[in-house]
Each structure stands twice: as structure tokens, then as C-alpha cells.
Amino acid sequence: MSLLFLVLLSPLPCVLGLPFYNGFYYSNGLHGRTLGNGYGEGLFNGVKLVVETTEESLFSHQGASVTLPCHYHYEPALASPRHVRVKWWKLSENGAPEQDVLVVIGQRHRSFGDYQGRVQLRQDKQQEVSLELRDLRLEDSGRYRCEVIDGLEDESGLVELELRGVVFPYQSREGRYQLNFHEAQQACKEQGAMVATFEQLFRAWEEGLDWCNAGWLQDASVQYPIALPRQPCGGLGLAPGVRSYGQRHHRLHHYDVFCFAAALKGRVYYLENPEKLTLLEAREACQEDGAQISTVGQLFAAWKFRGLDRCDAGWLADGSARYPIVHPRLNCGPPEPGVRTFGFPDPHTRYGVYCYVQH
Secondary structure, X not given: OHHHHHXXXXXXXXXXXXXXXXXXXXXXXXXXXXXOOOOOOOOOOOOEEEEEEOOOOEEEOOXXXXXXXXXXXEEOOOOOOOOOEEEEXXXXXXXXXXXXXXXXXXXXXXXXXXXXXXEEEEOOOOOEOEEEEOOOOHHHOEEEEEEEEEOOEEEEEEEEEEEOEEEEEEOEOOEOOOEOHHHHHHHHHHOOOEEOOHHHHHHHHHOOOOOOOOEEOOOOEEEEEXXXXXXXXXXXXXXXXXXXXXXXXXXXXXXXXXXXXXXXXXXXXXXOOOOOEOHHHHHHHHHHOOOEEOOHHHHHHXXXXXXXXXXXXXXXXXXXXXXXXXXOOOOOOOOOOEEEEOOOOOOOOOEEEEEEEOO
């Protein structure tokens, strides 16, 4: 019996020392400050733990800071506060795995992965356990769960975070339908963007995006948005909508891609220069101006959110030449607003250049 007692006790120092892992220890820790001053009530006898979050999606932009609200209380209210543990994590979606974000037990806390150094618990009010997230990145968009644990009781709530951004179709310099899924991911990344989700593409379609070339989405499905049905794009008999080819093989199938670029912290501008430039000269000109040549994603974001309107074709970082039009006019392309493209000209062809400077 004494040997069995020793075996049962042996793990306890590790539990009380709280070496963090991806879950929770359910024993009562003896170290550190807790969210309350002690246990004023007994075990839950008819007492309900309630966690409250916002029902509306939160919108922010890349590089910003945001607070995901989360509060808890008891019904009926308790006379004295209690120890709780708090865990935030990002839910799995579009094929991406679930991600732990932050675990807090008293004064001890641990952040995980890419969230390290960017998150902390906000406790301005009693029973507040909101998540502060700084330096927002494209991949931070998604649904987060706030879980509060009191002993063996736990409740949670969801918060949805969306980054303001723009969806744009992207094609390889080799031409139409040249990208497998992995190449599509890399292509968007190189343009300061990420592969769009279906929800982002659907919202773009609601705002008028009409594109007849099918492209990869984040869940490895292939779809395309049609606002004006026509014969080469699924036929006249189908209603407007987002057409789908379903899931496709990551390596064997090749399409274009729909990328998502977040709103900018910096500024995109057309560099005024007395002479047109080759691609190499364009890169050097932006550097000499204290900037860098703009990516396609940055140009689309500047057009969408900053109203960049310029009827001059300019080089971009991927070797394409494009120009943004907010107010369509004569000799500036089609009658709809958009970012016009000249494709991928010979690098020695002379154009202007769009530069990007970080604020």
C-alpha cells in the first residue's frame, strides 16, 4: 500500500509546478495569483458557469491590434471569487489544423507557435478574460474559442475575427491553369497575400467580382465567381453565383488561384519619373526612393481601400505590369472599376512603376 501511495504522489510536483502543455491541469495549484482571492463557495451545487463573447464578427486589418472580448460569471452570483483556468485557441477550418493560442493559470501563462510574443490576457474588469492580439497577420483571420475552467466545470464561447481585405485572381506567368495547389499557395504568398477562403470569395462575388477562370481556394477546392452568366462561363441557363469544380488533387491538377490581400498599413504610389523604366530599373528606382516595388496584393489593397486611381501602367514585383482604376474613363480600359493588367511583358519593355513604403 505504501508503495502504491508513493507512486500516486510522484506526479504531483510536476502538476503543482505547472510545466505547460497543450491542455489543463485540473488539480488546484498552490502557487501564483489567481483571478480571485480564494474559494468562497463549495463545489457547484446548482451554480451555473456562463461565458459570454460577442455574437458579431470583429473586423480589423493587417498589422493592427485587436481585442477578442470574453467575460464569465456565475448564476446565481457567488459571494466570493473562484480560481479559474483560461484557454484560447483557434478552431480548425479550411484544412488548417486547430491551433493553441494562450493558456493562463493564475500568473502563469503560455502562448504558442506564431502567437508567441503577440498575445496576452486582458483583465481590465472583474471576470474579464479577453484576448489581446497584436501585429495581426493574414493567417490570424478565423474563429477563436475562449474556454473558462473552474475545477471540473468548463464553458466556452466563440469569437470570429476577419481581416479587411480584397480577393483577386492570380495567374502564373506561364499562362492560364499552370498552378497546382502548393504552387498556388506560394504564388499568393509572394504577392503579400494568402489563398482565399470560400467565404472571402463569396463575399467578393456579392460585391461584384466576376471572373471566368477557375481558381484554387484555401480548402483545395476549385471555384469561380460569376455575376453575369454567359455562354463560355457555365452557360446562360445557370443563375449568377460561385461555380465549383469541387476538391482537386493538390499536385496533379492545375488551375489559377484566388488570393486574399489584407488592407495596408503602408502606402502604394506611382513613382513619378521623367522616363519609363525596365523591370530592373523600376526595382532600383523604388529602392532609391526609400521604398520597394509593390506586389500585386499591395496594389489591389491600395485600389480597394485607399482609392488608388492611376491610368498609367507600372511594373510590379512579380514582373507583371498593371494599373488601378477606381473611376473608369475613356482610354483607361473597360467601363468597370478594377486593376487592369498587361500580363508579364518582356523585362526590357519600359513602363512606370508602383512602389510601396511601410508606415
